Amino acid sequence: MDLVRAAQRGDPGAFDELVRAHDHQVLRMAYNLLRSEEDARDIYQEAFLRVYRNLPKFRFDCSFSTWLYRIVANLCLDHLRKRKVRQEEPSTFAAESGQVDRLQFVPEERADVDPQRRFQSAEVHSRIQEVLAELTPRERVVFEMRHYQGMRLRAIGQALAVTEEAAKNCLFRATQKMRAALGDFK
Amino acid sequence: MKCQEAQSSLSLYLYGELDFATEENLETHLAECAACQLSLAREKQWHTFTNGQVQEPPFDLLAECRQQLRPAIARENVPPAANVRSWWRWGNPFEISATRWSSQIALASLLVALGFASARLLDHGSWRPFTVNQMGLLNPANAFVRDVQADDKGVVRIVLEQESAITGQIDDPNVRSLLLSASRQSDVGVRFYSLQILNRQAGDLRNDDPRNDDLRQVFFDSVRNDPNPAVRLEAVEGLRRFSADPSALEVLKFVLEHDDDPGVRSQAINVLAPPDHDAKITPAMTQTIADVLRSSPGDEYVRARCSQVLEEAKLPVVY
Numbered sequence: 001m002d003l004v005r006a007a008q009r010g011d012p013g014a015f016d017e018l019v020r021a022h023d024h025q026v027l028r029m030a031y032n033l034l035r036s037e038e039d040a041r042d043i044y045q046e047a048f049l050r051v052y053r054n055l056p057k058f059r060f061d062c063s064f065s066t067w068l069y070r071i072v073a074n075l076c077l078d079h080l081r082k083r084k085v086r087q088e089e090p091s092t093f094a095a096e097s098g099q100v101d102r103l104q105f106v107p108e109e110r111a112d113v114d115p116q117r118r119f120q121s122a123e124v125h126s127r128i129q130e131v132l133a134e135l136t137p138r139e140r141v142v143f144e145m146r147h148y149q150g151m152r153l154r155a156i157g158q159a160l161a162v163t164e165e166a167a168k169n170c171l172f173r174a175t176q177k178m179r180a181a182l183g184d185f186k
Numbered sequence: 187m188k189c190q191e192a193q194s195s196l197s198l199y200l201y202g203e204l205d206f207a208t209e210e211n212l213e214t215h216l217a218e219c220a221a222c223q224l225s226l227a228r229e230k231q232w233h234t235f236t237n238g239q240v241q242e243p244p245f246d247l248l249a250e251c252r253q254q255l256r257p258a259i260a261r262e263n264v265p266p267a268a269n270v271r272s273w274w275r276w277g278n279p280f281e282i283s284a285t286r287w288s289s290q291i292a293l294a295s296l297l298v299a300l301g302f303a304s305a306r307l308l309d310h311g312s313w314r315p316f317t318v319n320q321m322g323l324l325n326p327a328n329a330f331v332r333d334v335q336a337d338d339k340g341v342v343r344i345v346l347e348q349e350s351a352i353t354g355q356i357d358d359p360n361v362r363s364l365l366l367s368a369s370r371q372s373d374v375g376v377r378f379y380s381l382q383i384l385n386r387q388a389g390d391l392r393n394d395d396p397r398n399d400d401l402r403q404v405f406f407d408s409v410r411n412d413p414n415p416a417v418r419l420e421a422v423e424g425l426r427r428f429s430a431d432p433s434a435l436e437v438l439k440f441v442l443e444h445d446d447d448p449g450v451r452s453q454a455i456n457v458l459a460p461p462d463h464d465a466k467i468t469p470a471m472t473q474t475i476a477d478v479l480r481s482s483p484g485d486e487y488v489r490a491r492c493s494q495v496l497e498e499a500k501l502p503v504v505y
Binding site: 015019020023024027028031032035037040041044045048049052053054057074078124125128129132146147148152153161168171172175176178179182 | 237
């Protein structure tokens with residue numbers, strides 16, 4: 001909190017420290033949600049610029065990290081919504097052999113010794129990406145925050161400006177979809 | 187607890203998000219139910235599958251982001267006033283004439299507008315209007331507006347927090363209420379574009395239209411309180427239609443005496459005393475101009491324009 005107050009007073013070192021304390025998580029979340037270096041870079045920059053511009057108006061009504069996550073989550077939500085509209089970045093691309101899942105080319109380190117496991121792993125990977133892409137932007141963000149970022153539902157609710165119950169319902173819908181798509185994998 | 191309830195609670199159980207009593211009931215049920223134990227095992231399995239999907243950003247991406255953030259923050263540190271002033275001096279180092287001032291003001295305003303427009307275009311990409319047109323139980327005064335956009339046919343799209351969008355004609359009362367509310371929200375782009383759209387609508391209103399009242403109040407509030415000069419500039423422009431109104435004169439005087447942005451002050455004097463020779467300047471306006479001149483704003487253009495108006499009105503020029 002002292003760091004935030006110092007940054008509010010215009011101490012550039014304090015602002016830099018605030019950025020460094022949180023930016024890895026911000027970038028990780030944006031990168032995992034958007035799966036694009038360029039988009040994650042844009043979210044990172046825009047999020048911290050918004051923090052910088054609005055820091056003087058931050059009134060400690062919530063924790064700094066909740067406020068920051070609110071900004072990041074909203075930016076990511078906007079981005080995901082635009083993607084849904086534009087249908088950009090399909091998970092497959094056209095190749096001579098037909099439609100190919102671009103995520104097949106993400107290395108699966110633990111499966112590379114066993115061809116059968118590698119095939120299954122690629123299949124699971126592909127199925128997971130498909131179902132993640134089918135979630136609504138809000139379900140996707142809530143799932144990311146809870147499952148990958150380990151945030152509590154209360155904090156997710158605060159970050160998205162919804163009640164904890166609404167965040168829980170959203171997570172419930174997301175996990176139902178995940179279960180339906182992945183529950184039968186052995 | 188029954189199986190259906192137990193199975194729908196499994197994910198939240200694994201996340202540790204069940205309340206104490208539900209968790210106790212679930213564990214009791216699991217201890218006795220083989221089917222739900224199997225479901226739990228499957229639930230754990232897909233959790234495990236998805237856990238492996240998390241990707242760390244490439245190692246150099248963070249460093250790259252930090253490097254790019256620094257100059258962006260440094261650009262934020264340049265006071266807007268300094269920017270405008272430097273353009274002003276660059277364009278008009280020695281001589282002063284109302285015509286050239288006007289062009290410089292136009293240039294400064296254009297730069298502000300271009301900056302906004304380009305940032306917004308980059309941000310939003312191409313826009314396709316939604317067909318959603320539901321207000322439901324939404325209270326415009328409390329709605330959190332995330333974005334506003336308008337096309338040249340008077341159709342406004344307002345994006346709200348809860349993944350919904352309102353699309354309607356600019357003179358629709360609901361759309362208008364949301365725009366009025368949006369002009370006071372935290373996002374500078376939302377405030378700016380709301381005022382711009384409201385300004386556009388204001389041109390179609392008759393002088394005795396009651397909708398002028400809340401418009402005027404929004405412009406007053408933004409002129410006095412908005413921290414962003416581009417928003418204040420837009421709000422000052424909105425006061426043009428009210429410039430014969432004594433309360434608007436007071437607000438314009440406030441801007442000329444207190445606003446720290448030369449672009450906003452120049453816009454205010456142009457609203458108060460338009461450079462157009464056919465513009466009607468009332469005695470109340472002239473009096474306000476004389477007051478401003480006496481209080482000596484540190485702005486050559488404003489002082490010169492005030493003097494010009496007073497000379498044309500054949501009134502003594504008192505500094």
